[in-house]
Amino acid sequence: MYEQNSAQSRSGGVTATGLGKRFGDLWALRNLNLHVAPGTVLGLLGHNGAGKTTAIRILTTLSQPTEGSATVAGFDVVGQATTVRERIGVASQQATVDGLMTARLNLVTIGRLHGMSKTAARQRGDELLEQLDLTDFATALVKTYSGGMRRRLDLAASLMGNPEVLFLDEPTTGLDPRSRGDLWQMLTDLVREGTTVILTTQYLEEADRMADDIIVLDHGQTVAHGTPEELKARIGDDRIDVKVASPSELAVAASALASFVNGESTLDEDLLLVTAPIKSGVRIIDVVRALDESGIEAVDIARREATLDDVFLTLTSPSRPHQEMPA
Amino acid sequence: MSTTPHSNTILTDATIFARRNLEHIRQVPEKLTNVTIQPLMFVLLFAYVFGGAIKVDGAGYKEYLIGGILIQTLAFGMMGPAMSIATDIQEGVIDRFRSLPSRRSAYLLGHYLAEMVGSLLTITILLGTGFIVGWRSHTGFLHVVQAMLLLLAFASAMIWLGLWLGILVRSPDAVMGIGFVIVFPVTFLSNAFVPIQSLPNILQWVASVNPVSVLIAAVRTLFGNPVAPVTKHTWPLDHPVAAAWIYSIALVALGWIIAQRRYRARTTD
Numbered sequence: 001m002y003e004q005n006s007a008q009s010r011s012g013g014v015t016a017t018g019l020g021k022r023f024g025d026l027w028a029l030r031n032l033n034l035h036v037a038p039g040t041v042l043g044l045l046g047h048n049g050a051g052k053t054t055a056i057r058i059l060t061t062l063s064q065p066t067e068g069s070a071t072v073a074g075f076d077v078v079g080q081a082t083t084v085r086e087r088i089g090v091a092s093q094q095a096t097v098d099g100l101m102t103a104r105l106n107l108v109t110i111g112r113l114h115g116m117s118k119t120a121a122r123q124r125g126d127e128l129l130e131q132l133d134l135t136d137f138a139t140a141l142v143k144t145y146s147g148g149m150r151r152r153l154d155l156a157a158s159l160m161g162n163p164e165v166l167f168l169d170e171p172t173t174g175l176d177p178r179s180r181g182d183l184w185q186m187l188t189d190l191v192r193e194g195t196t197v198i199l200t201t202q203y204l205e206e207a208d209r210m211a212d213d214i215i216v217l218d219h220g221q222t223v224a225h226g227t228p229e230e231l232k233a234r235i236g237d238d239r240i241d242v243k244v245a246s247p248s249e250l251a252v253a254a255s256a257l258a259s260f261v262n263g264e265s266t267l268d269e270d271l272l273l274v275t276a277p278i279k280s281g282v283r284i285i286d287v288v289r290a291l292d293e294s295g296i297e298a299v300d301i302a303r304r305e306a307t308l309d310d311v312f313l314t315l316t317s318p319s320r321p322h323q324e325m326p327a
Numbered sequence: 328m329s330t331t332p333h334s335n336t337i338l339t340d341a342t343i344f345a346r347r348n349l350e351h352i353r354q355v356p357e358k359l360t361n362v363t364i365q366p367l368m369f370v371l372l373f374a375y376v377f378g379g380a381i382k383v384d385g386a387g388y389k390e391y392l393i394g395g396i397l398i399q400t401l402a403f404g405m406m407g408p409a410m411s412i413a414t415d416i417q418e419g420v421i422d423r424f425r426s427l428p429s430r431r432s433a434y435l436l437g438h439y440l441a442e443m444v445g446s447l448l449t450i451t452i453l454l455g456t457g458f459i460v461g462w463r464s465h466t467g468f469l470h471v472v473q474a475m476l477l478l479l480a481f482a483s484a485m486i487w488l489g490l491w492l493g494i495l496v497r498s499p500d501a502v503m504g505i506g507f508v509i510v511f512p513v514t515f516l517s518n519a520f521v522p523i524q525s526l527p528n529i530l531q532w533v534a535s536v537n538p539v540s541v542l543i544a545a546v547r548t549l550f551g552n553p554v555a556p557v558t559k560h561t562w563p564l565d566h567p568v569a570a571a572w573i574y575s576i577a578l579v580a581l582g583w584i585i586a587q588r589r590y591r592a593r594t595t596d
Contacts, residue, residue, distance in 0.1 A: 023596075060426050063596050085428040096423035100351040112343045113429045115334050141354060157423065 012087060012164030012196045013038045014059060018068035020220075021054050028054040030220045032068070036196055036213065038164075041187070043211030044200040045308065051220040052200035053093065056169050059198065060090045073164045073196075086114070089163030093170050095150040096157075099143035103134055103153050106142060107160055114161040121160070128156040131186065147174045155183070159190075166190065168199040172206060184210060204308050208232070216311060223315045235306050235314050237262065240278040240287065243271070243300040250274055256294040260287055266313060275310070278303060337436065340429040344437020348411060349444065362407065362449040366400040370456045373520060381521055386553040393457040394547040395519030398539060400449055401482045402514050405489030406506040408442045412493035413502055416593070425594060435590055439486055446482035450475070465551030473568075474549035480575040481542055487582025494589040514539055522555030535559035538574045545571030 019032040029051040036042045044052045057063035059070055061081040070077045073087040097106050104125055111121025129135045132152045137145065142153060151174055158166060168187075172180045187210060191197055201207050207214045208228045216224040216231070224231060240261070244253050253274045254265040265276035278287075284303060291298045335343075352358050370392065378388040415421045424434055454462075464471055496502055516530060517539040523531050534540050535558070544567035547554045554567070563570030 057596075062422055062425055082428050085426055088426065090423070090426040092419065092422060094419040094422075096419040098347065098420055099418070100354050101347065105350060109343060109347055110423070110427065113335070113340060113424070113427045115428070161427070 012073035012194075014042070014070070014072050014165055014196060014198060016055075016059070016068065016070040019055070019058060019065050019070055020067040021051075021058060021063065022066040027066075027220050029058070029217075032215075032217075032222060034215060034225075036198060038196050039191060039194045040212040041191055041197040041199065041210055043207035043214045044198065044217060045202070045204065045207045045214055045311070046200075046217035047202060047308065047312075049219070050217040052217055053169055054220075055217070056090075056092075056167050056198070056200060060088055060167050061085055062090075086161070087164045089158035089161055089166045091151075091154045091158040091166075091168045091171055093173065095147075095154040097142050097150060097153050099141065101142060102139050103129060103142055103145070103156075104138045106153065107156055110157050110160045124160060124162075125156070128159055132156050133182065148176055148179050151175055152179065152183075155186075163195065165196045165198070168197065170200050170202065172201070172203075202308060204306060204311060216315060218312060218315075223312070231311070232306075235277070235311050237280050237306070238278050238303055239306055239310055240276055241300070241302045241304070242274045242287075242291065242296075242298050244274065245272070245297045245299055247272065249296050252294055253291060253296045253298070256290045256296060257287065260290070263314075272299075275313075277306070277310075277314075335429065337430050337433045340433035341436035341440055343429075344424075344434055345440035345444075348438060348441030351411070352445075358407070359445065359448070362400065362404060362445050363452055365403075366396055366449060366453050367456050369396050369400070370453065370460060374460045377520070381525075383522055383553055383555060387461065389457070389461045390463070390552045391522075391547070391555070392520070393453065393462045394543045394550065394552055395517075397450065397453050397478060397546055398481065398543045399514040399519050400453060401446060401478065402485055402510050402539065403506070404442070404446055404449065404482060405485040405492065405510065406502060407445060408438055408486050408489035409493035409496070409502040409506060410499050412438055412490055413496055413499040416494065417498055421594065431591075431594075432587065435490055435586060438490055439483070442486040442489070443479070443482065446479065446486070450478055450482075462552075466549065470549045470551070474546055477542075477545060477549065477568075477571055477575060480572070480579060484575055484578030484582050487579060487586050491582055491586040491589050494586065494593050513537065518543055518555060524556055524558050531558050535561055535564055538563070540564060541567050541574060542571045 014034065014036040016032050016034045019029060020027060021029040032055055034042060044055060046052050054063065058065045059072055059077060061077050061084050064078060072084045075083045077084055101109070107125030107128060108118065108121045111124055112118065116124065126138070129138050132155060134149065134152060134156070137149065142150065145153065155171065171183060175183060187197060199210060211228060214226065214228055214231055215222055224234070240257070242253050242257065244250060247269050250267045250269065250272065254267060257265055257274065257276050260278055260282045261276040262279050263277050265274050267274055284301065288298070288301060373392050373396070374389050378392065381388055383391040492505065493502060496505060517534050517537045519539065523534045523540065526534055541563045544554050544564060548567055557564050
């Protein structure tokens with residue numbers, strides 16, 4: 001049988017120094033520095049086009065860096081690409097499984113290309129199909145799979161080689177809430193066994209939940225780097241959105257909110273919206289009273305969790321110093 | 328035992344890739360239509376519908392026909408590999424394989440091996456059908472073996488050129504159009520179905536310098552089938568067997584080099 005590497009034998013961390021990638025005149029990624037300890041999870045957080053996929057493609061040897069260097073599991077991604085490929089698993093955004101083969105044969109093929117025997121590949125494949133709840137569809141052609149099933153099979157494919165380092169590009173996109181929960185659970189187990197994981201996401205909540213460390217990317221640049229706690233401390237707590245009736249009320253509303261918020265309010269004159277990080281423990285009713293006493297006609301008041309947009313607003317706001325922003 | 332370092336040879340990896348392509352055919356047998364049913368229909372169509380109207384000196388039309396259809400079908404055989412590799416690229420499957428520790432050339436070699444199985448099938452079906460409608464070889468064993476090897480060499484050339492085409496195009500849909508625009512005129516403007524002497528003068532020149540005519544003349548020669556008289560003398564057409572080997576080997580080398588290069592360029596960013 002194909003035995004799993006024991007946790008102790010794994011040395012699979014990831015490092016990158018000054019990693020950059022230019023397409024024509026555009027730097028898709030610039031000066032990325034990271035250090036992921038073995039058995040930990042790094043989240044790359046950013047919008048579409050922020051450079052997340054470019055970073056993953058370089059680290060998985062699919063793309064050559066324009067500048068800088070990186071190692072995966074201790075091996076250089078350019079000079080020792082084949083050795084790196086033996087030690088990684090990749091689930092890309094596009095589920096790269098073969099529609100004209102059965103799920104089982106997809107996995108056996110990948111296992112065989114990893115150098116496993118037919119029986120070992122078959123056994124490992126069936127294990128993964130079981131874990132990902134695909135056993136009932138093992139002999140179905142993958143083209144008949146739903147989007148979520150394809151993603152799960154793609155994940156199974158990335159785990160066939162029993163990787164030391166697992167790369168997941170927006171792994172939960174297209175998954176229903178239950179599959180998402182299963183995936184998180186599975187990742188937690190893998191990390192406990194010593195697997196290093198780098199995942200990308202557009203959702204702050206997901207990065208917060210999964211990652212030990214988060215790098216926020218924007219237009220190829222690293223705009224923040226830290227643990228979820230550090231980031232959240234900088235980003236602040238929940239947000240409160242107050243919609244007013246006219247532009248002249250924006251400033252008044254902001255000053256009425258001042259005693260309830262941490263940091264600064266942002267005013268949106270188009271949407272007539274005041275957004276501010278709200279201190280924990282503040283009661284909405286007190287906010288409504290304060291607004292009322294200032295003579296503000298609040299059209300709507302909502303309290304919500306901070307989103308990626310708020311992260312960027314906070315981190316890239318010119319009034320706030322942030323050390324990671326490159327010159 | 329822990330994870331052993333990657334120990335597959337290129338050939339092992341290529342065989343794994345080839346199995347994958349053959350599995351595609353098992354799942355979607357219609358993919359084989361253009362290398363099985365279609366040439367078979369061509370044989371029947373030309374043998375019984377057009378054949379009566381085409382005069383070939385020396386022997387019956389069916390003896391003449393098979394060499395032409397063999398080469399034409401193998402030439403159209405470039406579309407299959409082009410389609411499969413273009414589909415792999417479009418679906419992103421190629422990225423998955425590239426992130427695995429298999430060797431870069433194994434992937435293309437796998438496509439080639441699988442397509443060669445298809446070409447063998449094509450040749451078998453065509454010769455079998457030919458035999459049924461009355462085609463015969465009139466030469467000895469060694470000539471027949473040489474004819475088979477020449478057919479396989481030409482098939483190899485077309486497969487490598489097809490792989491190159493598949494990597495070149497932007498989508499699988501484009502393959503059909505481009506393939507037809509190139510292969511159709513090139514194979515018909517030859518001695519494949521009619522003797523060159525029956526063509527208008529200018530087309531006689533075109534057909535005489537067309538390497539397809541040379542390949543077909545070589546196959547006919549090796550099987551001892553009628554080769555229509557040469558009207559425009561060129562060295563290749565006067566020495567069809569030698570020239571056919573030169574063409575085939577040169578095309579294999581060319582196709583192999585440009586396919587590998589294109590693949591490298593397409594998968595490097």
